[in-house]
Amino acid sequence: MNLRCFVSNTKEITDSISPSDRSSNLCPRVLGIQWHSVADNFKLDVNMDTTGFISKRTIAQQIASIYDPLGWFIPLMIKAKHFQQLLWKEHYEWDETLCETHKQQWISIVNELSGFEKSVSRCITRSTVSNTLVTYCDASSLAMTVCTYLTSEEDFNFLMGKSKLTDIRRLTTIPKMEMNAVTIGARLTLNVSLSLKSSISISKVIILTDSEVALKWLKCSQQRQTTGLYIKNRVREVHKVFRLLEDMDVEVFFGYIDTRWNPADVGTRVH
Template sequence: MRCLKQLALECNDDVIARVINDDFYVDDLITGHDDKSTLLKTCDQVSKILKSGCLPLRKWLFNSEISNSPFDSKELTLGDNCQTKTLGLGWFSASDELHFSTMFVQDATRNNNITKRTILSIISQIYDPLGLLSPSIIIAKITLQKLWLCKTGWDDPVPQNIILSWKNYINKLPHLQTLRIPRHVIGENTNVNELHIFTDASQDAYGACAYVRSYIDDPLLVRVPIKTCLLCAKSKVAPVTTVSVPRLELNGALLGARLYKQIIKSLRITFDKVCFWSDSTIVLGWLRMSPSLLKTYVQNRVVEINEITNDLPWYHVAGSHNPSDLLTRGIQFDDLQSSDLWWHGPTFLREPNLNWIHEGVPNVNYDELPELKPIKTAMIRTTYSL
């Protein structure tokens, strides 16, 4: 890794230097470009630079047909399940789809020997760096937290109610094998790309999910479909100590702001519009207030959110149209596979009319919001004597 950093440092081409610096994960190069000829030129230059440092690249794999090139793609396996792995995720290069190929070991579970150790073992087998499975994985995380609250030992039998819910959960795991997720989230030949981040919370969890909305902005074209796709998501189990729902909603908004920061840092595209969405009118009220009027817990988080998002707008979304609601209550793998709300976001994002942004925004009475600092009033009485 140190040699890679040095080769990037010595490279005179800023684009190639960035590819070497940012697109390597240990010894795997994962990069791309919309133009095939530009991509092949990048691969050639990166390959020459790394070869000069005795680090030859090999086993190239592309998601399109490459001919008459030293980077001809060669399949490494045979059959219908021909695939490779990208950072632990399965990748069907021909169809450019991601999938999860984990083969679960459930022998202990089949024998009804369900313990905290076996539950954690199965959860840890699911590798999901982008959070695409978060609505289903959060169910297992919440179950594990309940076992911690019960102070159950690693190999002690778990309560009967958890056994029933856990068996229902693992019975849905085979649906994970048939899940196919398109890797490319931006529409082809589009000229407008938007980022929409939804946040939500419940007593059990809070989270945020990001969607890319892409379309062609051309008044001469009519009925051009608008594409919306899930980009990534992040969820966390609520703290063990009791926290009010408004505070959890605020934590979800903060998670969404941090997710936005990571997306902007990682992607090389500039979004034409960025919008944040929450179904909590209290959180929206807090974000529109001066932080100095809020109590310390809320104040610190509002300040961080404002520092990250700056002047980017926050809008209200109905709970039934909020895809991050799935992150907080959880859904099973079979329902996740067919959830249009999760994979493509609310239907109003696919409407060409942007008036939906200003519709249904509730009025907020700032004086009635919780977590406000008490107003201190000093009264001075002066007595005059004759």
């Protein structure tokens, strides 16, 4: 097999490749994401269609068509996912035509999303010595969202986000959802740390939430916990993550951040 269609972000490497083996496409898709090799950045875009039949099935297909493994589109897609959840509340069948009101709501959502474009640098850090992971957590009656950034003296870059809509089948208090968001944030922080440890030095991890209640639960010793099993299990899991990170020689801190400065907040609200 003759390997060909090579592309590189480095001019010296590109020049060393035979012209017959180079790719004519300078913006190939890498693992489903469009990569601009010259600028060395990823191109993000959203294009959704409102023509044709609109049902719960076609809306689910449209939402699933937005490939977002790193959570870049979470603030953008939260409104569409919330609308999809509304259709379940209204007990629509999969191929049932939406009422005119809901149809117009969906068209309005798609019109807001379509045409969105943004470029994100592929490079996440230039520091090879010491980097810090900062994870922000937030929750509302709509969703729980977390996002992780890699910081150093030179850089501050978004790495990954996670979001989960609240369960429409049961009512849960906001403090419990905030604690759940911290748990999701701890899991994400551990997974990112494990993924990066072979190539990027992580010396410190900081997990921040704007919920003082969740912080109080975390700081209270498990022997003195008077909360229910739901909270105890999540506090236990978060502390387990902290111990695993410390075993990797990573300093772990958790603390409070004002809602106004919490970037995870934008993924918990319909704007």
